[in-house]
Amino acid sequence: MNRSLxxxxxxxxxxxxxxxxxxxxxxxxxxxxxxxxxxxDYSFLMSVFAIYMxxxxxxxxDGVRKFLAEExxxxxxxxxxxxxxFRLALLFSLTGAFLMILSSQSGLVxxxxxxxxxxxxxxxxxLVVSVQFQTYSRxxxxxxxxxxxxxxLNILDKVAFVVVAIPLVYLDFGVTxxxxxHAVASIAVGVIGLMLIHQRVPLSNVFRTPPSNFPRKKMLTxxxxxxxxxxxxxxxxxxxxxxLQHFRESADVGNYRAALTLAEFLWFVPLALQTVYVxxxxxxxxxxxxxxxxxxxSKTTRYTFLLTAIMAVGLAALADIAVPIYFGPDATPAIExxxxxxxxxxxxxxxxxxxxxxxxxxxxxxxxxxxxxxxxINVVLNFLLIPRYGMHGAAVATSVGYGGMxxxxxxxxxxxxxxxxxxxxxxxxxxxxxxxxxxxxxLAAVITNEWLALVIVPPTGxxxxxxxxxxxxxxxxxxxxxxxxxxxxxxxxRAAFAQERLEGVHADLTIAGWVQSMxxxxxxxxxxxxxxxxxxxxxxxxxxxx
Numbered sequence: 001m002n003r004s005l006x007x008x009x010x011x012x013x014x015x016x017x018x019x020x021x022x023x024x025x026x027x028x029x030x031x032x033x034x035x036x037x038x039x040x041d042y043s044f045l046m047s048v049f050a051i052y053m054x055x056x057x058x059x060x061x062d063g064v065r066k067f068l069a070e071e072x073x074x075x076x077x078x079x080x081x082x083x084x085x086f087r088l089a090l091l092f093s094l095t096g097a098f099l100m101i102l103s104s105q106s107g108l109v110x111x112x113x114x115x116x117x118x119x120x121x122x123x124x125x126x127l128v129v130s131v132q133f134q135t136y137s138r139x140x141x142x143x144x145x146x147x148x149x150x151x152x153l154n155i156l157d158k159v160a161f162v163v164v165a166i167p168l169v170y171l172d173f174g175v176t177x178x179x180x181x182h183a184v185a186s187i188a189v190g191v192i193g194l195m196l197i198h199q200r201v202p203l204s205n206v207f208r209t210p211p212s213n214f215p216r217k218k219m220l221t222x223x224x225x226x227x228x229x230x231x232x233x234x235x236x237x238x239x240x241x242x243x244l245q246h247f248r249e250s251a252d253v254g255n256y257r258a259a260l261t262l263a264e265f266l267w268f269v270p271l272a273l274q275t276v277y278v279x280x281x282x283x284x285x286x287x288x289x290x291x292x293x294x295x296x297x298s299k300t301t302r303y304t305f306l307l308t309a310i311m312a313v314g315l316a317a318l319a320d321i322a323v324p325i326y327f328g329p330d331a332t333p334a335i336e337x338x339x340x341x342x343x344x345x346x347x348x349x350x351x352x353x354x355x356x357x358x359x360x361x362x363x364x365x366x367x368x369x370x371x372x373x374x375x376x377i378n379v380v381l382n383f384l385l386i387p388r389y390g391m392h393g394a395a396v397a398t399s400v401g402y403g404g405m406x407x408x409x410x411x412x413x414x415x416x417x418x419x420x421x422x423x424x425x426x427x428x429x430x431x432x433x434x435x436x437x438x439x440x441x442x443l444a445a446v447i448t449n450e451w452l453a454l455v456i457v458p459p460t461g462x463x464x465x466x467x468x469x470x471x472x473x474x475x476x477x478x479x480x481x482x483x484x485x486x487x488x489x490x491x492x493x494r495a496a497f498a499q500e501r502l503e504g505v506h507a508d509l510t511i512a513g514w515v516q517s518m519x520x521x522x523x524x525x526x527x528x529x530x531x532x533x534x535x536x537x538x539x540x541x542x543x544x545x546x
Contacts, residue, residue, distance in 0.1 A: 015151030016268045019158050026162040027261055030178065031254070031327045033169045040253030042175045044245040045117070047238035049124050054234050056096035056128055059226025060089050061139040062359065063219055068143025076205075080214055082140060082197065083205035093132035100125040123179040130186035137193025149196050153189050160185035225364035232371040236348075236401055239375075240382050240394040247386050256391035258327050259337040260398075262315065263345040266308045270352040285361045290417055293357060297413070298422040300353045305424065306474060308349040309433045310465040312342045314458055317437075317444035321453055337395035344399030351405035354413050354420045366415045370408035374401050428474040435472075436465040 031039050064085040068078060103109050104121040134157065141150035165181025173180070194203065210216070241260075245253050284293050315322070316339055323335045358367040378401025385393025413420045440461040447453040469475045 015147075015154050018155050020265065020268045022155070022158045022162060023261075024265075026158075026166065028327050029166055030169065031258060031331065033166070034174065034178070034254075036251040036254035036258075036330055037249070038174055038254070039257060040245065040250035040255075041117075042178050043241055043257035044250070044253055045120055045124065045175065045179070047241040048113075049127060050238050051231070051234050051242070052096070052100070052124075053128065053131065054227060054231045056092050056132060057089075057135065057230070059224070059230065060085050060092070060132075061135050062226045062230075064136065065139045065143035066360070066362070067219060068140065069145070074211075074213065078144075079201045079205040079208065080210040081143075082201045082203075083208055084210060084214075084216075084219070085136065085140070086203070086206045089132050089136045093129045096132075097125040097128040100128060120175060120179065123176065123183065126183050127179065127186065130183055130190060133190035133194065134186040137190055137197060140197050141193060144200055146196070146200070150193075153193055156192070157185045157189045160188055225368060229359075229364055229368050229371060232368065232375040235375050236371075236378055236398075236405070239379055240386075240398045243382050243386050244391060244394050248390050252333075252391050255331055255334040256337055256394055258323070258331045259334040259341055259391070259395065262323070262326070262334075262338050263341040265315070266311050266342075266345045266349050267352065270304050270308070270349040294418040294420075294422050297354060297357045297418055297420040298424050301350060301420045301424045302429065302474070304350055304353060305346075305426070305429050306432075306469060308346050309429065310436070310462060312346045313433060313437050313440055313465075314461050316342055317441045317461070318453060318457055321444075321450045325450065325454070333391070337391050340392065340395035341399050341402075344402030347403035347406040351409045354406075354409045357418060357420070358409070358413055358416045361416050363416065366412040367409065370412035371405065373408050374404040377401050377404055425474050428472045429469070432465065432468045432472045432474045436461070436468045439464055 030042075034042060064081065067081050074080070100121055104118050104125075109118045109121050138150045138153055141147075141153070161181040161184075163181075164184045165178045168177025168180055171177070197203065241253060241257060244256055284296075319335050319338055323338065324332050327334065355367055355371070358364075378397060381397030381400055382394055385397050387393075389396070410420055440457065443460060444453055444457050447456060466475075470477055
């Protein structure tokens with residue numbers, strides 16, 4: 001497949017950024033309109049739906065993008081793959097929708113979850129079909145390397161949901177209005193996606209029978225393992241919400257989901273990398289380029305650690321301010337669960353690209369085993385801690401399960417055949433994070449004006465962190481410009497020039513140098529904080545100036 005890996009990453013990352021912004025703007029509105037209890041019911045339904053869809057999707061999404069990305073000598077390989085997975089998607093979605101309607105009519109939903117949830121499951125039955133083809137169409141386009149189409153469709157899905165759902169919720173349609181937003185958005189994206197696929201491969205191939213040498217058995221085996229892997233991953237995302245709904249009130253579920261939402265902001269770049277790497281590294285694995293895979297995986301681990309660590313530190317430092325402002329005063333109980341979730345969210349962020357590279361190899365038994373151990377720990381701890389500690393217990397259990405994903409998948413990666421820690425520079429990044437956290441937390445503590453803290457702390461903290469990262473050797477001075485060099489003009493050419501000038505420059509420090517740098521930057525930070533307090537702080541509840 002003739003395309004640039006970096007262009008695929010940038011397409012997906014750009015879409016993830018837009019989707020992140022849409023989510024940042026829409027989620028607190030939904031939280032306020034639905035209130036904690038309604039938001040808890042909505043979150044619970046979407047968690048149940050996500051787990052159910054694992055069996056309906058049956059690995060179709062991962063399968064179609066993986067096998068389309070492979071180079072095969074078989075004539076009409078791509079049309080056969082598209083048609084084969086389309087038939088599977090249709091069969092499983094209709095079956096899944098029928099079973100969901102049957103469970104509602106038979107009273108099973110009432111017995112399991114309560115009578116108030118039965119009407120919602122009829123809406124979820126429609127979502128089964130619409131979301132199936134929305135996902136199938138997007139992943140098929142990605143398998144063709146057409147992220148320039150698949151990612152705008154992802155944006156359209158999120159924007160259409162917001163445009164439809166928020167007015168309906170505002171008009172007192174509640175959770176039903178939110179579900180209707182998902183239905184309209186997924187139908188629109190599915191139809192447009194299928195039209196784009198038809199331009200590349202006619203959908204009439206759905207009716208063509210593949211030849212006898214078409215690898216049905218391999219595809220089914222891959223799908224079977226994908227079902228297990230996706231189920232385990234989804235349990236990590238949602239089992240805490242489902243169990244918390246059983247043991248606690250809906251308001252607790254809503255506040256806990258709010259904490260999860262903020263913690264999951266750490267994942268947007270790792271998610272983009274995971275999305276692209278499955279089918280991109282499939283090509284490298286098919287050519288047996290193990291050294292290139294190890295280099296790619298270890299560098300990605302290092303960059304992911306650097307990025308998510310500073311995000312976690314900043315979010316922790318500003319949690320007391322950010323949560324009430326973002327979700328409203330009713331979400332104040334979400335602050336402590338958020339702090340408990342952040343270490344695990346960081347570990348899960350590191351595990352995501354490693355898992356994607358392992359998936360690209362195609363032998364899933366080691367990733368499944370690693371994910372299974374983490375998921376089992378997660379379920380057991382949630383079962384033990386939620387009845388006694390509520391959402392705090394759920395946060396601890398989930399954080400441990402998330403963090404275990406990184407450790408177990410590092411072991412899994414070595415069995416698969418690559419080393420994600422070869423150039424990770426973990427000790428240097430840990431030192432960078434520990435040193436930078438001191439002035440960042442100090443800065444957040446001394447700026448008493450909440451809005452000013454939100455404006456000042458993130459960019460100042462990033463500058464402090466990057467300085468330490470260069471000084472400790474976690475990154476070289478040229479590396480940030482290496483990433484920027486892949487961006488469009490005029491950024492790309494200027495970054496490439498800066499990268500060329502800085503190549504070969506290193507700034508590794510001894511321990512004494514680290515301490516000296518920390519003291520210097522901390523002193524500068526406190527000086528800046530003092531000036532800001534003098535201008536914008538409060539004294540006895542009254543602004544000093546203004």
